[in-house]
Structures are given as structure tokens and as C-alpha cells.
Amino acid sequence: MEYITEPARRARITNTCDVLVAGGGVAGIAAALAAARGGASVILLEREYTLGGMATLGLVTIYLPLDDGAGRQVVFGIGEELLKLSIAHGAEANYPSAWLDGGTLDERVKNRYVTQFNPHLFALRAEKLLTDAGVTILYGTLAAGAVKREDAITHIITENKSGRGAIAVKSVIDCTGDADVCALAGAKTVKHAKGNALASWYYYYSKGAVALKMFGLADVVPDGGGGLAAAVPDDTSYDNEMVESLDNGFRFSGVDGAELSRAVIAAHQRMYGDIAGARGADDTYVPVTISSIPLVRMSRRLAGVSTPDVDGDRRFVPDSIGMTGDWRRRGPVFEVPFGALYSSDIKNLLAAGRAISVTDALWDVTRVIPPCAVTGEAAGTAAALYIDKEDCDGFASLDIAELQNKLISQGVAIHYERT
Numbered sequence: 001m002e003y004i005t006e007p008a009r010r011a012r013i014t015n016t017c018d019v020l021v022a023g024g025g026v027a028g029i030a031a032a033l034a035a036a037r038g039g040a041s042v043i044l045l046e047r048e049y050t051l052g053g054m055a056t057l058g059l060v061t062i063y064l065p066l067d068d069g070a071g072r073q074v075v076f077g078i079g080e081e082l083l084k085l086s087i088a089h090g091a092e093a094n095y096p097s098a099w100l101d102g103g104t105l106d107e108r109v110k111n112r113y114v115t116q117f118n119p120h121l122f123a124l125r126a127e128k129l130l131t132d133a134g135v136t137i138l139y140g141t142l143a144a145g146a147v148k149r150e151d152a153i154t155h156i157i158t159e160n161k162s163g164r165g166a167i168a169v170k171s172v173i174d175c176t177g178d179a180d181v182c183a184l185a186g187a188k189t190v191k192h193a194k195g196n197a198l199a200s201w202y203y204y205y206s207k208g209a210v211a212l213k214m215f216g217l218a219d220v221v222p223d224g225g226g227g228l229a230a231a232v233p234d235d236t237s238y239d240n241e242m243v244e245s246l247d248n249g250f251r252f253s254g255v256d257g258a259e260l261s262r263a264v265i266a267a268h269q270r271m272y273g274d275i276a277g278a279r280g281a282d283d284t285y286v287p288v289t290i291s292s293i294p295l296v297r298m299s300r301r302l303a304g305v306s307t308p309d310v311d312g313d314r315r316f317v318p319d320s321i322g323m324t325g326d327w328r329r330r331g332p333v334f335e336v337p338f339g340a341l342y343s344s345d346i347k348n349l350l351a352a353g354r355a356i357s358v359t360d361a362l363w364d365v366t367r368v369i370p371p372c373a374v375t376g377e378a379a380g381t382a383a384a385l386y387i388d389k390e391d392c393d394g395f396a397s398l399d400i401a402e403l404q405n406k407l408i409s410q411g412v413a414i415h416y417e418r419t
């Protein structure tokens, strides 16, 4: 391996903020909103020019369940607010009327609190929500480095059309999905053992209607029924390995630049083949939107103070900051510890979304949209509390009861037995 040493350079300090949120996917939206509502000055860095990440640019437009599959809602707060926002102009499929229009327990057991939304409307509405809340969004801006003093981040290095700059921060929330900031700052991170299979979702028009094609490995059990109902199966036999895949065994880590390009090109070509095949039988068939970011499920995560596993099902977690059900099966509920959001390495850094600290087995549960919103809200709320605490020596010493009470006042349910 050959190396060069880059010349040292000065970066202009372009901004200052209480809370810097890196990444504007669902977790970043929730984190920025919660922090701004908590009174913090917030800057959100987003690499693309649209909010939503996987949920909008990736066209992953199924807002998986907010319930436990037994008729009980477990995700509240911003997790539910964003679901409602995503279908403010109507659901693309599966309007959850059993939950939004006062259904019976029986109806709620039969129909989980899940919906399908329009990605573009969701992105536009989320942008307005954040700007109205006072969040400064910097699009086309990469979190490219972290400057530390002792074990705290003082500045985030940015790269955008203006070149390189620096933002002075009091705390940082890593919502990049891939724990980029954690890795850049030198916090311990862990990669998923199996990596990712290819997926390539697109919207197409055919015979007067637009529909979503979940092409490649999809978070949908192939039960033959098709449709959104298949996303919330009744049985307990779900396994990623069962699902149809277009990858021919190729798996990628999600954090290697060249490999990501190879994966995206392979996915594009398989998508093109699929479209060309469909057009052979139906000449009205045209793609209308294709996913424009790599579809990555589990890549790199923070190695946090806590790393919960699937054995935590319905277990009391003293430092819980919210809950999630299991989108794959009915019954399980997991309380997420605050300790899964920070590590002992960097005291003013939190992770939220699909890069929180969980085992590989639980990762498939916590990486989906509702838990990403739950951890985003908790991180943003904690970061806003943190700025007022001059005597607080990092997130590890934040008063958990105060954080939990604040979350409860925002409508979040912390523990299973209280819902």
C-alpha cells in the first residue's frame, strides 16, 4: 500500500451551533426537530439535496409498524408524528384507519399500524417542518472530519461547494446511517458480520397507474400474497435469507467507496433488465423514479456503552429512551437503552438511527424507520438538555430520569408495562 501525506491546511470556521446533526434521514430529521424544539441551535448536514435518506431517496416508502402486533402501540412521539406527516396528503397504500380513526382492538390486531407514503411529499414536508422549527439545513455538505480536544469533539469538518470548512459544536449526533462521524472521531465502531445484499427499488408507471417495485432483496416476506400486508407477516418464520435476492451471493459492507459504486452499478443494471423485460410484455411500462442512493441496511455502528440483543424482548430497561416492536413478527417489544446511543470514547457524541449500538441479531429490528425516529428523538432531546448543563461531563453523566421525563412530556412511551 502506498501513501501520501496531505499538506496541513486551515479550515475557516463557518458556523457555530449547540447541536450538529450529521445526516438528514429519518433519524436526523427526528434528532434535529427534537433538539430545536428543546431550545438548541441546530445545524443539519446532509450529503444530498433532499431530506429523508433511505426513506425518500432510497424509495423505502413503507413506514413499518408502530405497534407490537397484538393491538398495542409502542412507538409514539416524533415516530408517530412523522408517520402522520408522511401521509398528510394521503397514503399510497394501507392508510392505517384502525389506528388513526379509532379502530377496535380486534381491528388493530388484524391491521398493524403501518402505511405506505409518497417519498417526495414526505421529503418536502419534512424540510418545511425543520426550517419552521429553526433548524439550519446545509445540503450538499459532507461531515468529513472531526476535531477533538481530549475526548470531546470541538469542530466538525465539512466539505461542500465552498470547499472545506469547520463548524464549532457543543455536541454532535451521528445520523449518517453508517456511523461516519463516530469513525472519523475515533470512537469504536463495529461492522455487520454479513454485510448487505443488493436491492434496487423503483417506481414505475404502467397502464394508467404508478406503483413501487421492491426489486431485489425486499423487507417483504414472499408469502405469495404480495401487497403491503405481506410486510407485516403473521408467522414467526421470517428470515432475511428467505427473501428473493438479486445479489448472487455478493454482499457489501456499505462503508467502502469503490465497493458501494460496484453495488449500485450492479443494482442499476439488474433494474434495467427488469424494466426492459416488463416493457417486452407491456409497452406502457416506464420507470418514473429510481432509488438515488445506495440501499444499505446494516453497515457500521457505534460500539456503545450498551449493546442490546434480541433476548431483551419485553424486558425492563432502566435507561430506556423509547421502544420499538419487531416489524417481522407479532409480540416482541424492545426498550432501547440510552447507553446504545453513546460510547465511553467521545463524551459529546451520540448516534441515532440505523447506527446505534445493537447486536447483529437486533440490528434488523432497530434499523427500520420507526425505531430510527425513536432514537433520533431521544438523541435530539438529550443534546438539547446537555447544552444547559455546564457541570455535565458528557452524555454518560446526563440525568437519565430528567431525559426520560422530558421524553414522556413529549408523548414518548418509555417502558412496555406502562403503555
Ligand SMILES: Cc1cc2nc3c(=O)[nH]c(=O)nc-3n(C[C@H](O)[C@H](O)[C@H](O)COP(=O)(O)OP(=O)(O)OC[C@H]3O[C@@H](n4cnc5c(N)ncnc54)[C@H](O)[C@@H]3O)c2cc1C
Pocket (backbone or CB within 6 Å): 022, 023, 024, 025, 026, 027, 028, 045, 046, 047, 048, 051, 052, 053, 054, 055, 060, 061, 062, 063, 064, 141, 142, 143, 144, 175, 176, 177, 180, 199, 200, 217, 218, 219, 231, 293, 295, 296, 297, 352, 353, 354, 355, 367, 368, 369, 370, 372
Ligand atoms: C432495501 C431496503 C429496504 C428497506 N425496507 C424498509 C421498509 O420497508 N420499511 C422501513 O421502515 N424500513 C426499511 N428499511 C430500512 C430503513 O429505510 C432505513 O434503515 C432507515 O430509513 C434509516 O434511517 P437513518 O436516518 O438511520 O439512515 P439513512 O436513511 O441512511 O440516512 C442517512 C442520511 O445521512 C446522509 N449522510 C450519510 N453520510 C453522510 C455524511 N458523512 N455527511 C452528511 N450526510 C451524510 C445520507 O445522505 C442520508 O440522507 C429498508 C432499507 C433498505 C436498504
